[in-house]
Amino acid sequence: MFTHFTFLDAGIVGFYLLLTIIAGLAVRKYVGKVEHYLVAGREMNLYLGIASLAATEFGIVTCMYTAQNGFKMGFAGATPGILQTIAMLVVGITGFCIKPLRDAGVMTIPELFEKRFGPTIRWLAGVVIVLGGLLNMGVFLRTGGEFLLLTAGFDPQAFAQSYHLEIMMTILLVIVALYTVLGGMLSVLVTDFLQFIIMSLSMLVVTVLIFAKIGWTPLVEAVQKHHGPAGFNPFLMERGWEFVLFNLCLQFAVVLTWQAVIQRILSAKSTKTGKQIYMHTSFFFTARFLIPGLWGIAALATLAPEQIGGNTLYAMPKFLSTFLPTGLMGILIAGMLAADMSTDSAYMLTWGGVIYNDILAPFRRKKQWSEKKGVLINRFIVGCIGMFLLFYGLWYPLKGNLWDYLGVTGTIYLSSMSVLLIACCYWKDANNWGAMGAIILGALFPIGFLVLQQLPATAEWAQHVGPYKSGIASYIASGTAMIIGSLLKKFLVKKKEPSY
Amino acid sequence: MSYFWLLLAIFCIVWYSTMTFYVGVRGFFDIKEMLLALKSDETSSIKEE
Numbered sequence A: 001m002f003t004h005f006t007f008l009d010a011g012i013v014g015f016y017l018l019l020t021i022i023a024g025l026a027v028r029k030y031v032g033k034v035e036h037y038l039v040a041g042r043e044m045n046l047y048l049g050i051a052s053l054a055a056t057e058f059g060i061v062t063c064m065y066t067a068q069n070g071f072k073m074g075f076a077g078a079t080p081g082i083l084q085t086i087a088m089l090v091v092g093i094t095g096f097c098i099k100p101l102r103d104a105g106v107m108t109i110p111e112l113f114e115k116r117f118g119p120t121i122r123w124l125a126g127v128v129i130v131l132g133g134l135l136n137m138g139v140f141l142r143t144g145g146e147f148l149l150l151t152a153g154f155d156p157q158a159f160a161q162s163y164h165l166e167i168m169m170t171i172l173l174v175i176v177a178l179y180t181v182l183g184g185m186l187s188v189l190v191t192d193f194l195q196f197i198i199m200s201l202s203m204l205v206v207t208v209l210i211f212a213k214i215g216w217t218p219l220v221e222a223v224q225k226h227h228g229p230a231g232f233n234p235f236l237m238e239r240g241w242e243f244v245l246f247n248l249c250l251q252f253a254v255v256l257t258w259q260a261v262i263q264r265i266l267s268a269k270s271t272k273t274g275k276q277i278y279m280h281t282s283f284f285f286t287a288r289f290l291i292p293g294l295w296g297i298a299a300l301a302t303l304a305p306e307q308i309g310g311n312t313l314y315a316m317p318k319f320l321s322t323f324l325p326t327g328l329m330g331i332l333i334a335g336m337l338a339a340d341m342s343t344d345s346a347y348m349l350t351w352g353g354v355i356y357n358d359i360l361a362p363f364r365r366k367k368q369w370s371e372k373k374g375v376l377i378n379r380f381i382v383g384c385i386g387m388f389l390l391f392y393g394l395w396y397p398l399k400g401n402l403w404d405y406l407g408v409t410g411t412i413y414l415s416s417m418s419v420l421l422i423a424c425c426y427w428k429d430a431n432n433w434g435a436m437g438a439i440i441l442g443a444l445f446p447i448g449f450l451v452l453q454q455l456p457a458t459a460e461w462a463q464h465v466g467p468y469k470s471g472i473a474s475y476i477a478s479g480t481a482m483i484i485g486s487l488l489k490k491f492l493v494k495k496k497e498p499s500y
Numbered sequence B: 001m002s003y004f005w006l007l008l009a010i011f012c013i014v015w016y017s018t019m020t021f022y023v024g025v026r027g028f029f030d031i032k033e034m035l036l037a038l039k040s041d042e043t044s045s046i047k048e049e
Helices: A007-030 A034-042 A046-056 A060-094 A098-103 A109-117 A119-137 A140-151 A156-161 A164-213 A216-231 A240-257 A259-267 A271-281 A284-302 A312-323 A328-359 A371-395 A402-426 A432-454 A459-492 B002-048
Strands: none
Touching: A007 A164, A007 A328, A007 B002, A034 A164, A034 A259, A034 A328, A034 A371, A034 B002, A046 A164, A046 A259, A046 A271, A046 A284, A046 A328, A046 B002, A060 A140, A060 A216, A060 A240, A060 A271, A060 A284, A060 A312, A060 A328, A060 A402, A060 B002, A098 A259, A098 A271, A098 A402, A109 A119, A109 A328, A109 A402, A109 A432, A119 A259, A119 A328, A119 A371, A119 A402, A119 A432, A140 A164, A140 A312, A140 A328, A140 A371, A164 A259, A164 A284, A164 A312, A164 A328, A164 A371, A164 B002, A216 A284, A216 B002, A240 A259, A240 A402, A240 A459, A259 A271, A259 A328, A284 A312, A284 B002, A328 A371, A402 A432, A402 A459, A432 A459
């Protein structure tokens, strides 16, 4: 396959990697307590918070699914980004849920739940968060590896039969794990900052080049030809209303409870800083869908169907592999590596933080662990997550749209956690019966959908139902369970202390 | 409808370029401030012990 990737590009990538490792390892000496390791001692200020949130929430996997959305849905594929901007702006301005959460001084969301719903719900919420989060993150590595190899000009058939992808993924993960394990949130923040700059520059340069070389009109014509009016208006798409409604629920839930996002609020210097981070970063979420979406549309406009093959996920990297000149190719790959590494490191730390803080909480009740032991256990957990990612990422066969998979796995916990958080902050009658029902029903629909999708006997039926209906059902069921469960306990059980 | 997406795309590029530059400069000072605060926190913890 023809490519512009040369030794100059490889040099740029190598230099970037070296810089990241040095920066990531340099700050590990500042980690003395668990609070430093998990939330950077709550010393993160506004601009570092913006850079970190943007870098964390944009990985290669983001670039791949947003470009796939652009390729398969046209401009309408950027709708989830616009919805997330609205959600972040609303929550940032009003402080809805995030204000009481930050004011509570907790390190994770389940920790707040314990104050209202008791230790069992804290533990269960931790399990559901980790389950949904790790399944979600499981596809990051393989997708990232596929992007890098395709953009560098490797043939998909060739890397399916060799171990290039696996070797590259392992090296990447080892580098990320190295500085995350040692430096925790501090390393994540410093490398996120570096990665934000490199990633943003590469994204902007590539997009401007697409405008200059291909132009706007061919992009519009390609969308019109392949998707018609539905390529511009999401409501005209097949299952358009379902798509918009599911994404609206999903984006509000992400903004309120996605642990990787919330961790920036919890690490912020103050509640006001946290709210400002949300407001100032809100428009980034439109950009993160629209910019790679334009790359996907450019692939639609310039590549013949035989060049793309059967997998629409590969269209954008295949387009970039021949479109970008030498030098710029290296900057893009360094930028995308930056994007991927910042996401992987932050996510590993995030889920690791929940495992330590909430799932292992019962083991700390009798005797508190020392700070040194706490940091050591956190490092061990992050290392274990790295191992899980490596193996899960290798064998899970992804079916259907990548964004849909991420939406469904995320919903396993997003639906119930958003319901629990809202109820915890604003409904005085909410209790542990309602919380338990919300967690179980919230996870049931998306997990059921994933299982049915993988079984040959039910795959067709799952396809017919689609990911949006199961996702919407999960939010409705979770909310209903919280109301019914809480009211049932209120009327059936006599109040005694402590009441959850 | 295509004009809506054109305007949004142009705004995205302009806004993102500005944000990258501004956050790039101010974020650097935030890191410096954060590390200094953590260093003083560490020093005071040692003194307390």
